[in-house]
Amino acid sequence: MHSDFKSISQPFANSIKVDGVDYLYFGGTAYLGIPQNEEFIKLYIEGIKLFGLNNGTSRTNNIQLGIYDEAENVAAHRFGSENALITSSGYLAAQLTVKALSGTGQVIYAPATHPALWLENQPLQLKAFSDWKIETTELINNSMEQNWVIISNSMNNLFPELYDFGFLEKINADKKITLIVDDSHGIGINNNGLSAYSSLPIKSNIETIVVASMAKALGVDAGLVLGSEDTIEKLKNTNTFVGASPPPAAALYAFINGNEIYKSAWIRLQSNIALLESKIKISGKFEAGFPVFHFEDSNLAERLLFYQILISSFPYPNANDAPINRIVLSSWHSEADILKIASLL
Structure with missing residues (x-):
């Protein structure tokens, strides 16, 4: 039986814990990792102190x-x-x-x-x-x-x-x-x-x-x-x-x-994209410099789940259709994260 991945009670990051198990997370839209960027969070807190909630x-x-x-x-x-x-x-x-x-x-x-x-x-x-x-x-x-x-x-x-x-x-x-x-x-x-x-x-x-x-x-x-x-x-x-x-x-x-934070995160993201591209042969669609990789294998998400890796996977265009599976990179991913998923791919 799979864990409940629709009632997560922690911030999304490169790794999330569900039912006591740590999963690498390659989904979502936080491409620059801003929700977990400590410097950006400091700016946000400064803003709260200046302007309120x-x-x-x-x-x-x-x-x-x-x-x-x-x-x-x-x-x-x-x-x-x-x-x-x-x-x-x-x-x-x-x-x-x-x-x-x-x-x-x-x-x-x-x-x-x-x-x-x-x-x-x-x-x-x-x-x-x-x-x-x-x-x-x-x-x-x-x-x-x-x-x-x-x-x-x-x-x-x-x-x-x-x-x-x-x-x-x-x-x-x-x-x-x-x-x-x-x-x-x-x-x-x-x-x-x-x-x-x-x-x-x-x-x-x-x-x-x-x-x-x-x-x-x-x-x-x-x-x-x-x-x-x-x-x-x-x-x-x-x-x-x-x-x-x-x-x-x-x-x-x-x-x-936060403009310098955005710039640094973008550079980190491009490095992560280049690393994954250098390690795997992509069978689906991707655009140079964009951190989303589509894979034609409809069973990919299930197989990666066995290794505690979560990717973006949902049926499309209709609820009963086969899922589309995408790996989404972010600036919050480490080199070790990317090398692990690359080795499995």
Whole structure:
């Protein structure tokens, strides 16, 4: 009988104890190991001492903490946009953006777009992104409709694939495109630890917006929107933004002051990725520099469990389908951790 892995009562780390047994853990989304980074935790505690545990007032209150504007300025500068908006969650950032901008044109969803970006339930679309972008280009160029809203993830993190939006360069210049990209799994990791924003097409007829959860690689329970000055100001005037409480100021204090921690963790992560790649032959999908490795062997999780190793494993796309098995590396993994799983693989 397997242990209960759905009632864990300790922080996730490279190793977790369940029913008295220590397991190496290769799952989750804490790619930079921030939840267990002692220096980052110190910054967070400093932030709590400075600003308290939370702030339950909206961003339009007549008395404000200045750190929210500061964090948005830092995020815009760090990730390469004109302006930024920060909310209490990635889901809220995505919904706020999609609801505010979807009325500007005909909406098209890319395959596997995260549900946080849905206006309503979307049918499951398993089409390859490479096929979808060709069809989308033809659809827009051959349509009488002038205004379009394209909504997509920046990547597929389940079967790792970075999406190239260069196809938008082939869309007729008289078409107005609003591109909304969810970079929740890429921000802080891809593009040398930056965001997808700087890699998106720059054309006068294309307005680019990036939304992201900051709770994954960045280790902060907050949501982020990157965009132009005009777009961010428009979003800040929505009822959703006006009515929502912000994230804890302490978290943003750590984000602002933790940039060198992020950089060091990114370097460590890239070293871990390179080590695993050098030790094994990968039979599934992976993207260079991204710490998730998909394996086609549907029984891999069961076999590794015998050796007290937990990996990400769940049925997909339907509950009765075979599981997809992925090994997720983090900056919190040691060389010994990686050599152990490599030897078993």
